[in-house]
Amino acid sequence: MRVVRAGVAALCLLAGSGCANPPTGSDQDDPTQPVTLRFWHGWSEKNEVRAIEESIERFEAQHPNIKVRATGHVTDETVNQALRAGGGDAPDVVSSFTTNNVGQYCSSGMWVDLDPFMRKTGLDKHRVFPKNLLDYTAYQGEQCALPLLADAYGLYYNKDAFAAAGIKRPPRTMSEFRRDAVKLTRRTADGSYRRLGFMPNFRFYQNSPDRMFAQWGPRYFDRKGRSRLAEEPGIRDFLRTQRGLVTALGGYEALEEFRTGFGDEFSAAHPFQTGKLAMHLDGEWRGLFLDKAEVGFRWGTAPLPVPDDRPETYGRGYLTGTVIGIAQSSRHQNAAWELVRFLTSDTKQVVAFANAIHNVPSTKAALRSPELDADRSFRTFLRIARNRYSSAPPASLNGGQYLVSFQDFGYGYEAGDTDGLDRRLRSLDHQIDADTVQAQN
Known part of the structure; x- marks a missing residue:
């Protein structure tokens, strides 16, 4: 379970100084050599943390040369500060509950483009992941994240x-x-x-x-x-x-x-x-x-x-979910990709993780898997996730700021501030555009 409220977790500190020039890592490492990866995530509930630990155990059994040191209950702000600073203690693999921030992760360069890794290892993202989940893990054509379960x-x-x-x-x-x-x-x-x-x-x-x-x-x-x-x-x-x-x-x-x-x-x-x-x-x-x-x-x-x-x-709904990516500052990006690939695209792993924390699987195969614990009430959400009309808000340069503005607008309207709707909507557009320009400068 993950709950991210627009207007709170959607705003992170990616726009701070140094964000446009993150420390550079390496994609020339040999993923068959012994290495220890640092994986930072936001899960904190006992059952969820145990599910992550079990996922790592399955990964290490398949990749005995790669050890994973996981740190949980980490906020986006903490991750972003560490990635800007770089250094030996920064994470190699990072996950976030805040899909609204994908535009910032991609445009800042702090999360690497995953398409080269997918091409190198033969993962066809369009065959593996539903389109509506791919949409919220990319920004302006750059796939700097992949879905790690969905809501x-x-x-x-x-x-x-x-x-x-x-x-x-x-x-x-x-x-x-x-x-x-x-x-x-x-x-x-x-x-x-x-x-x-x-x-x-x-x-x-x-x-x-x-x-x-x-x-x-x-x-x-x-x-x-x-x-x-x-x-x-x-x-x-x-x-x-x-x-x-x-x-x-x-x-x-x-x-x-x-x-x-x-x-x-x-x-x-x-x-x-x-x-x-x-x-x-x-x-x-x-x-x-x-x-x-x-x-x-x-x-x-x-x-x-x-x-x-x-x-x-009818049958559509709002989608969101956890996203996962590789830090630009990581010097073990190929080994990190092996972890990201396993967590996001291995059908048995995705199903086991979804069952453990009762979230929606994020691959086409896992959504159809007979191993999925799909009780009658949960199947509704699987159908919503598969529905071609279901969607998530698009990524933007300044994260969820446009949703914060829209939310504030909605608060006023439902409370009775309904006069001059056309004018107020145009003003809302101008505000959102101004915020975007400010984030670019």
Whole structure:
């Protein structure tokens, strides 16, 4: 499980001094010679760390000359500082939960282009990895990262609440979504919420605007890299749909009051687990929490609904995931590639790792593997990951800054700042473009 919120982890210090000239390593090493690699990653939960250790054990069994020294719970900021400094203690292989930063990893030169290594060892990335996962691990044609498992987002729903409300299946369109959310809402005698059909507010847990906007299949940038949200066909329908859902469920202020009483996302008091929400947007990992909590109701999973005029895209969802690459400063880049290749493309390894931490596999073969622990609820997320309409936000030069700007815009709009929408969207585009120019200088 990995949770990266836009506006927090999406911003790293890659734009600092020295970023454009990272220490140079070597791709002339002999990967058959004895070597010790340093691998830095962000996993910290006991089960996840053990899964990494088991992955390394499998790798070392196949490559007895290569030893791997792993360091976990490492932030992007710490990795970037080490890569800028170089030296003998810097990592050879690095992973990140922040796909938004891939544009910076590639453009800064701190992560090497992996295409030469793939050509040298005969790995055809287009045959191995789904296109939508390759898209978020490259920037302007440079494949400086590869996917290391993925997260897909979908809808969790309370089957008992659905049955009691006479709803026979999860909603598939946004109009059905709004209708069902209202129908599932229950209030107390004083008018407060006993159960809410769905919490739409963007500040709620995983409800960032980009995750919900993914159902419209947006294009954030034109071919020249300029922001085009003001001319994106789905943006106005998305915002109106969001605002309409907020209004239908009682208004922004009432929803915010209810939301602020929910507590921590990963506590036993999670509002979906306690029956305060009938529908909830989340990643595939939420199923583990529900199983462990032994909630007192039947629950299911489904894709998030899509716009009414795009029913053929139902099944799509927002994708993200862990990315992995090789440090430019590494003097053992060929040996490092052997580790990256094993972790990302060996089918048995990818399946075993996915099973261990309950994430979506990131290769075509692993997604089809009969060895995958695919319970009924988890299969929903596998289908979302395979859906050709599913997507992740594109990489950009300054990481997730454009998503932070979009998120701030969304906060204001859902709260009622709706006047002059066209003007405000153009202003948002100008802000995003200005931030990009600043990152280039």
